[in-house]
Amino acid sequence: MSSSHEIAVEIGGMPILVRTADPSFRELLASRYAGFIGASAEPSFELDVDLVPPSPEMASDEDVRVEMQGGQWHLRRGDFRAQWDPRLRRGRVRQTANPYSIDSVLRIVHTLVLAREGGFLLHAASAIRQGRAFLFSGVSGAGKTTISRLAPPDAILLSDEISYVRRAGEGYSACGTPFAGELARVGENCSAPIGTLYFLAQGPENRIEPVNPAEAARCLLRNVLFFAEDAELVKLIFRSACEFVDRVPVQRLTFVPDQRVWDLIQ
Amino acid sequence: MSDRYIARSTEIAARILGGEMMIMSAVDSTFFTLNEVATAVWQAADGRTPLSEIVVRAVCDQFEVDPEVARADVDAFVDELSRHGILLVSDRPFDNASSGPGEAA
Known part of the structure; x- marks a missing residue:
């Protein structure tokens, strides 16, 4: 035996x-x-x-x-x-x-x-700063690794690649994951309420712009990790994405790849 | 020319967010955001009202659109959504939106 x-x-x-x-x-x-x-x-x-x-x-x-x-x-x-x-x-x-x-x-x-619980895994870097979690989402090359590498010492990195999003009462919390990306750095095993979800773009200046709810849901769905070919699950993910953008501020963050971008994140 | 009937599939998820109707196919995960006119057609797709009547009541009477242009636009919209299984289309009224077309009225 x-x-x-x-x-x-x-x-x-x-x-x-x-x-x-x-x-x-x-x-x-x-x-x-x-x-x-x-x-x-x-x-x-x-x-x-x-x-x-x-x-x-x-x-x-x-x-x-x-x-x-x-x-x-x-x-x-x-x-x-x-x-x-x-x-x-x-x-x-x-x-x-x-x-x-x-x-x-x-x-x-x-x-x-x-x-089934209204949460999801998201292609996003995430970090806690001053008690709130910030998510930085985007496709490969959008800047997830870059913004993680530029994080100041007071930021707690949850992931540079795959962020973990759970329902928490009326809001959402982000949890650390061991799913590392190019930075090859495992996230901290802790969580915090999500303050803002940013969709990343790299550009000539640091700038934050609003994203309308429909566009936010569309971008979010594009970046949610989703494997199952199952109609019921598609409906659940759709509902989760809509409820998320209803409750969490979603903005577009265009940034120059240097540390000053983190002055905007707090 | 015979009319068509359109019904919303049950194999979709839909929600109005920020004033825009969003629809996702549960079959192939295709995502659509509908404008105001398309939303009006979507909401009128009860499976029993002829498409020609929907064009008149939901589009021409509500928006300043030429009937021929409206019909062409609605036909294109219906064809696009039906290709993804989001709208069901039949030349007969539907018994209900989830069970396909019923007997000819």
Whole structure:
């Protein structure tokens, strides 16, 4: 009988107990998610990882697919296969011993769980300053890494790539994530109410402009991480985006890539 | 020329935000923002009112638009949204918007 090794990865206040038969994989997770390891006594979710040897089957370029079949989410990419049961709050992953596959599965599971709670993962850098979180969203090249690198010492970086947005009463809070981008710096595991969402553009001067609600929702939806091909989930994400722009100020931030831009962020 | 009937699909999410009607297809995630005239047509798409009547009542009577221009614009709008499954189109009235066209009236 093989023993199992567990570790609770807690992102956004949601502990997912990851179970593996391989102690070295557990150690890999402990290192990868340092700062986001929670107590495993009462996990909200459970994920069993079956490690398989490298093979052509687990090394294809197949894009990620997420589909609901028979009450279970089926997650599939070239390098992993997984199922997630939203009612039992548990799932199973088959992958080789690498951190990238489990990282993607965790992101997808969080998007599925958050969608039912009015939250989402967003392509955005985020940081806390003076008790409020600020999100800086945009496609690749818009400046997420740049603005993260320029953050002043009093700013607490939550992520330079993937921001975690949760409903919190009448507003929203942003939580730190270990999902790093080019800066390769894991975010701080803390959260704060969201003050403003900025859509980034780089330009000849630092400037903040209003964004009308419809445009804000359109830009937001363009940057929400969304994997599932599922009509009900599309409706949930749409509703979440509309409610978010109803409650949180959304502005366009054009900036010159130097530290003075942060004078505007407070 | 036979008339057409249009009905809003249930496979969409829609909401007015900042005075603009936003619609997203739940099938292919296509996103539309409708202007005032398109919103009027959208809101009149009950599956039972002939499109020609919608053009007159919701567009020509409410906005200063030439009937022929209005009809052409509405036809183009309907064709575009129907391609994404956002509007259902039939040459017969719909029993209800979610179950497709009913028996010919």
